[in-house]
């Protein structure tokens with residue numbers, strides 16, 4: 133069978149089904165709120181409505197219970213949740229925070245809002261989360277916090293990271309945007325550190341269109357999150373808050389419709405996450421015997437939530453470049469309903485290491501004069517040079533392939549079409565090798 137990349141017929145052309153998380157229950161929940169006429173009930177002053185309306189408060193209670201946390205504070209995105217978490221921790225100009233370079237940009241930019249400077253530590257080769265030894269090496273006298281990302285839904289090595297944090301008196305923020313109901317030793321991520329931030333944007337496992345939640349077991353941090361979310365500066369006086377640091381507030385409030393949707397989605401979340409696990413198990417059982425390709429292993433003490441499914445590719449073993457394999461797979465398989473514009477949901481690598489973003493390369497973030505980087509003497513500033521995190525760069529440039537074909541809604545037939553495409557491409561590696569140079573540069 134000729135590869136579709138070279139004019140053969142593709143393994144499949146009918147689009148894959150949409151990411152199925154929504155149904156009748158969500159429609160009814162939204163309708164309930166519309167009928168009530170209360171689309172939000174936040175007041176940005178010290179008043180019973182400072183905590184928001186009935187759906188927001190019920191959603192937070194249910195979220196806290198599900199994640200075994202004392203407090204859950206809803207926000208309008210994980211980006212705002214990360215910012216609120218950094219502010220709640222008390223980070224300020226002159227402080228450093230250790231962050232992962234392999235994540236969505238907000239994990240590394242949230243600290244800048246409070247004038248803190250990110251220092252990148254490298255990741256573990258197969259887990260893709262912060263490497264404890266690299267974190268330890270990145271600690272300076274200015275380090276105040278670590279921002280851990282449970283990337284793709286694989287829990288980071290929190291035991292080792294919390295041990296480092298305890299020894300150096302550091303706050304730990306967990307970015308759990310990709311890891312709802314991911315578990316480490318049976319415990320959901322989010323309260324393994326001091327603060328855990330979840331996303332409810334439409335790409336995530338469960339969603340409300342846009343939205344987020346921050347969890348914590350610490351009542352002081354919870355109060356600071358609530359203040360930052362809702363115009364702290366206008367509330368502190370009435371509430372009798374004496375610590376004014378970072379009490380310049382925002383409006384990070386979630387609406388009642390989103391909160392009502394969030395309650396329904398939360399009730400489905402465990403099932404939707406386990407469907408991803410089942411799909412990955414099924415796929416991995418079919419993706420065997422492919423030279424140079426293996427699924428990224430998941431440590432035994434973890435339960436992965438598979439925001440994305442990562443595969444590790446070895447071009448030397450396969451004898452063809454990673455880009456050739458990905459191009460050949462993209463030609464074999466169709467787009468996914470509602471995301472047609474993105475093409476088939478597979479690609480080489482995840483994201484350029486975050487220190488390559490212009491704001492780190494040029495060190496221009498808040499204003500044009502180099503703040504907050506200038507709060508640190510030039511000779512002591514973190515490096516953002518190419519090569520800062522070599523493992524991350526190697527994974528991004530050479531060895532990772534990620535796809536999203538394990539999402540709920542995929543049927544057994546859909547999954548076996550995916551596997552058939554992989555086998556077709558890997559059965560034709562010799563042909564791909566000989567022909568790639570003719571099309572590869574396109």
Ligand SMILES: *Cc1c(COP(=O)(O)O)cnc(C)c1O
Nearest residue numbers: 209210211236238309331332333
């Ligand atoms: C999606 C995501 C965010 C941001 O989430 P929003 O709700 O869109 O702001 C932050 N961190 C990671 C790791 C993410 O995947």
